[in-house]
Amino acid sequence: MHNLPKFHPKHMTWLMPLILSGIMSGSISCFNMLLNKGLIDGFLGLWLHAWSMSWMMAFPLILIVLPLVRKLLMQFVQMPPESSAK
Numbered sequence: 001m002h003n004l005p006k007f008h009p010k011h012m013t014w015l016m017p018l019i020l021s022g023i024m025s026g027s028i029s030c031f032n033m034l035l036n037k038g039l040i041d042g043f044l045g046l047w048l049h050a051w052s053m054s055w056m057m058a059f060p061l062i063l064i065v066l067p068l069v070r071k072l073l074m075q076f077v078q079m080p081p082e083s084s085a086k
Contacts, residue, residue, distance in 0.1 A: 017062040025054035 007015060029050040033043065040046075 014063065017066060018059055021058035021062045022055055025058040026051045029054045 030047055033047050033050060037043070037046070
């Protein structure tokens with residue numbers, strides 16, 4: 001594991017939303033399927049299909065919405081003054 005190539009920090013702008021949207025869409029689609037259908041035959045296949053459709057929607061949505069939410073929140077968050085360390 002020590003010799004794995006690493007991404008450049010600039011890729012965090014799409015890697016973080018990619019992983020986050022995958023985890024969130026997978027968790028929520030699984031939870032909703034369990035609530036609505038229960039553990040039926042073929043659950044895994046149905047869930048993977050629902051997850052892939054959800055992830056296809058969630059990832060671009062996060063890429064678009066995240067900067068807008070960040071901009072909105074900056075109006076309500078007081079940032080600490082930048083230090084003048086020399």
